[in-house]
Amino acid sequence: MQKYSGFGLFKHSLTHHENWQRVWRNPTPKKKYDVIIIGGGGHGLATAYYLAKEHGITNVAVLEKGHLGGGNACRNTTIVRSNYLWDESAALYEHSMQLWEGLAQELNYNVMFSQRGVYHTCHTLQDMRSNERLVAANRLQGIDNEMVDAEQLQKEIPTMDCSKNARYPIMGASVQRRAGNARHDAVAWGYARAADALGVDLIQNCEVIDMEISDGKITGVKTKQYGVLKADRVGCVVAGNSGVLAKMAGIELPVESHPLQALVSEPIKPFLDTVVMSNHVHGYMSQSDKGDLVIGAGIDGWVGYGQRGSYGIIEHTIQAIVEMFPCTSRVRMNRQWGGIVDACPDASPIISETPIKNLFFNCGWGTGGFKGTPGSGNLFAHTLADGKPHPIAEPFSIQRFHTGALIDEHGAAGVAH
């Protein structure tokens, strides 16, 4: 793999950048792989990378029906945090957080992970209780998280209205200072480049149209472009399309796909140097390095695969933002878009075996998938390599929806972005 550095940039500028290597190959698929990963998004590419790097399994193909990182990987609002309530989720997201730290160096690709902090604002006594509970739990889980009062918050975020005049005045907030943002595209591309360098075949424009299943066991997949590709194990990591693949496998999942919308303002001079989320008034915002205010909200309440949702959600979201940041009223919204999120009933993901032998699913990340990318890939790689889940992933099995051992993150955290 060609090494990237400031010196390299200088060197290549002398030859007009004509000699940069390709970031990844464009291979023709082989007929048989040890592992096929369906879905070339952030999670799928991370899975491939860790399979090759940590388990030495390099006879791996990632099949992507469009282009790499073209789904939710490039549509999210890039928030990374690990301050989840339950021990199981906290372990999962903290595992991911620790991989985020140092990821740019590991991949030799600047994913711009920026630990600028994530605040959850509290607007009611119930909000305060929930966040105090979260902070207390995180303390014991070894995850940084702290409460700040409204006065302190005003100092830390000068553009936010922390006065008592608001409809739902901000009473305080919890803040995870190690949390923050990363550059979403770079995460997918960085993993793709590193996986390719380790020998993984990244096959773009390759759509899986059926699964080869006999005697309750999967042996390969059928693709639109290349026919049947054989594999010992198959992992599905296709946020937004899990239902479609589950149908091919003849199974149902406890997952529904909903539109999740986001929007950006025009780029403005530095306005907000951190991430603010409010579950009560339903809005969250950060500012990108380019200057755009990046804003998101809750999901549409119906199943939708159209990558767009209802305008009412946008209106409510901006109401919430202007409520918290009154000085944004004259700032202008540039663009909105939608992704498709796979929502589980307990707002926790599924990293699991399935009733079909050698077929595994990694899905249901809901609105929180981006932050999970490294951890998800790392644990799913383990699952695919061993044929059974990593201990951190074990609680996130499909079985929990039968036994009732849900990991319900709604109760304490509300919207689980």
Place this chain on the structure above:
Amino acid sequence: MLHIYCPHCAEYREEDEFHCAGQAHISRPLDPEACSDEEWGEYLFFRKNPRGLHHELWVHAAGCRKFFNMTRDTQSYEIKEVYKIGEQPSVVAE
């Protein structure tokens, strides 16, 4: 923003007035005690989630407060038909 015909009010109304209550035609098992944990879990949580035609349960929450079914394309968001509880769809998802 969906534009929804309420079969009870017999009028088109804005989506703001409605609220989707999930997949339609999921009947509560008549004898819950006879269900295994697995069957109960399927009833509670497992859904079709199709890309394409989908039968959904909606309620005219800020209107007549009545529930009804809707057949909708989850890709194009086209509403094919609405029909009352207890009725069967004429456009059927596979």
Place this chain on the structure above:
Amino acid sequence: MTQQNRLTSGGRIDRSTPLTFTYNGKQYKGFKGDTLASAMLANGIDVVARSFKYSRPRGIVACGAEEPNAVLQLGATEATQVPNVRATQQELFNGLVSASTNGWPSVDTDVMGMIGKVGGNMMPPGFYYKTFMFPESLWDTYESMIRKAAGIGRAPRERDPDTYDSINQHCDVMIVGAGPAGLAAALTAARGGARVIIADEQNEFGGSLLNGTEKLDGKPASEWVRAVVEELSRYDDVLLLPRSTVNGYHDHNFLTIHERCTDHLADIAPVNQVRQRMHRVRAKWVVLATGAHERPLVYANNDVPGCMVAGAVSTYINRYGVVPGNELVVMTTNDYGYQAALDWADAGRKVVAIVDTREAAVGDRTEAARQRGLNIISGSAVIEVQGTKRVTGVSVAGLSASGTKVIGSVTKLKADTVATSGGWSPVIHLSCHTGSRPVWSDSVVGFLPGATVQKQLTAGGINGQYETAIALQEGFDAGQKALAEVGLAAANVVLPETEAMKVAAPMSLFHIPHLKPTSQAPKQFVDYQTDVTAAGIEIACREGFEAIEHVKRYTAMGFGTDQGKLGNINGMAVAAKALNKSIPETGTTVFRPNYTPIAFGAIIGRNCGALFEPERYTAMHKWHVQQGALFEDVGQWKRPWYFPQAGETMQQTLNRECLAVRNSVGILDASTLGKIDIQGKDAREFLGRVYSNAWAKLAVGKCRYGLMCGEDGMVFDDGVTACLGENHFVMTTTTGGAAHVYEWLEIYHQTEWPELEVYFNTVTDHWSTATITGPNSRKLLAELTDADVTNDDFRYMDWKQITVAGVPARVFRISFTGELSFEINVQANYGMHVWEKLIEAGAKYGLTPYGTETMHILRAEKGFIIAGQDTDGSVHPYDLGMGWCVSNQKPFSYIGKRGMNRSDCTRENRKQLVGLKTKDPKQVIPEGSAAVLDPKGPKPLEIQGHISSSYWSETLGHSIAMGFIKGGLDKMGETVYYPMADGTVIEAEICSPIFFDPKGERQNV
């Protein structure tokens, strides 16, 4: 200052109304009818911005929504600052204050420009992914430098002084764009009797007809426009919206129109006027007549001020009476480019050359240029521009027939303006918003709207039809089609006669080659605002970013505030060439809302501040306010939280309120609890199915507490239900859960058990509830009623219909404090009356009003749960130690029964609700604290559970807490530890959650 580029006549400006404006602190003059851009050009202002990445000087290139460079800061005061206003879309008004946004010390002399020149080569696309990684610890520093340089304009630091509005509209036909096609469609639809809305982003209707010299019926086109607008204005059912941009096209023909009501008048909206208004339109049919944007060509140094789009040059001359230079070179791939030269010559300034990339094109416009004796150089291109802050000359060279190579020698020409036309891109943005994928047309050399499921029609430029005659005809056809679709008869419209123009075929060319390879040639800009060059796109492709989405994301092409209106197609063409593919093979381009940026204020309208969400008040609210209560937000309700007296701390208030209740009597406004009236012969059966406990034997006149669970067995609400009659009950719910419970009952009735005869009605707002509680509550009640309220006649858990303070009242003898209590429910409009009578009569008992906080303490002393605080969706009744509230004798498998018997729900060691008593009685465990068995163990520590409720109990003289502990019900007397943020540990003993009056004697007296 003189307006040196202003013509003495012509255009649609009003020379009798001069206006003064400020740009970068200097005053200039313009005229009514100018845009800020036309006024700047009239004054010879060349540099309006510095580019984002390379800090290169930039000038105005276009005249409308597609302008990428002239993005300015507006506002005369701090509060009225508006970032990123496109000068080409801002009408001039007197006193307008504007400023450029980047460049230090000024936009004209910018130090960063040097760095851009020197370091530009170090900044290929995606350079930031390849560097700033070492050492890891320095990324924060690098990033803070990057962030300082980010952004265009700035947000105000003060609150917006303006107001905004929104309005819902319904129509038969929504017409977007009021050029020839849109006006023809509107006229047709209106004459046919349809309800029509026609919106256009410009200040007046007419579109391209106002920008040229074309004639309709032998008269200037503007006269036809005026006649049509006049006729449309006469129809009651036609709404004309100038200065109104249709910004979003959403599903089921829902569109948003952003109307700028006063932005053309002043810095701040005049008194009693809204600044902007959003029209939320539901249209039966939509006609998109949005026209097309002209594409500039991509050539070396094409961003030097003075390089413009050809059509914009014509528009500035014809519409604004401004010639933006002295010596013009036109470069074109099509006939339309010639028009700029003809208009320039008509304005009396010098046309240096028309450089046509085609060989010997013959159309009416080319012939007109030849007859005028203009210098036409065929089969050639401007391969490079000279100049820095203004064009000083161009290099022209011959092109190979395919346009891919420079052939022949280079000629240098002196010029200060270069107008280019690379053809037109239909404005398909709105059609893309609803998910329709555009399709490439080789003959149009552009993308056209793709298949759609919306009831959508298109006419004119959006279809690649740029001749007025065809646009008019298509508009007319769309109008007739819409009429037919909405069931109206065809309209009688005679379209005006146009001057038929012969048009030669355009050349499909986007990127002009240079003598050097693209990577070594001077920068050839594709997307000005994001500083994306043709070389940058080639690098991206070479590195393997081959999907057009990858190219766009890697280079940031199309991510500016113009959303790539000028650059996207050119960029695709460059990528296609680099990848050796055709444009449609390379991909497609999808646009998302908004078409142009919209102020947040306009999107939210009035729904901000006090109207962000309605506040709900009880009938006694004013009294609470007068008493100085502090309020707690519960759902939308404002509930009294506590009633402090002068000099009290919060804890002192709570202590006083609690003691008053325990020792005498207190009063609580409980009106906000949800109340649902339930009637029907199967009402009782229904209650038995939705509550976990038994209801079959509840007698008329009795009340009962119930727990409500989901099908998963988890508790989600609770409350008391009273039996009013054999078939009549009233259910109370938590304040926040009322709406959800109401819908819960309805869904089960309507979808699962329609055979049950039962009816629900929400009556929360019908009643006011005053709860009097404490040993003296009976005495107090007796003073206001003649009814017998003695313990013999009015038992605990009874309710009675009696008269209180002269008003009919339902009085429930139920208790949430453990004291003798009466909940007095009266018709809401009597609420204040009864409350005041109680206060008056209660004075002698020291009747003390208390709020939710004291209510919470009092109930916690009794171990009563609050659903939502002591439950979180993961606990069933047994976890709460409330097995007494579960009936397994009921024949029907009630909601929750099966769920709470799943294997995980019946396992050992579940988290269970218990009481916690601190070893130090003075210590109050903070709510939310997490319990561990060994506080000294390594992290992560296994959490045993959390504190859900915790208070100081003045009654008991020690702290009390309720919380969850794994297997807690079997661990009475054991010790758990709560580590605090400051490193201290609170030690507590597991106990019963009932701290006060465990036998429940006080409520029964």
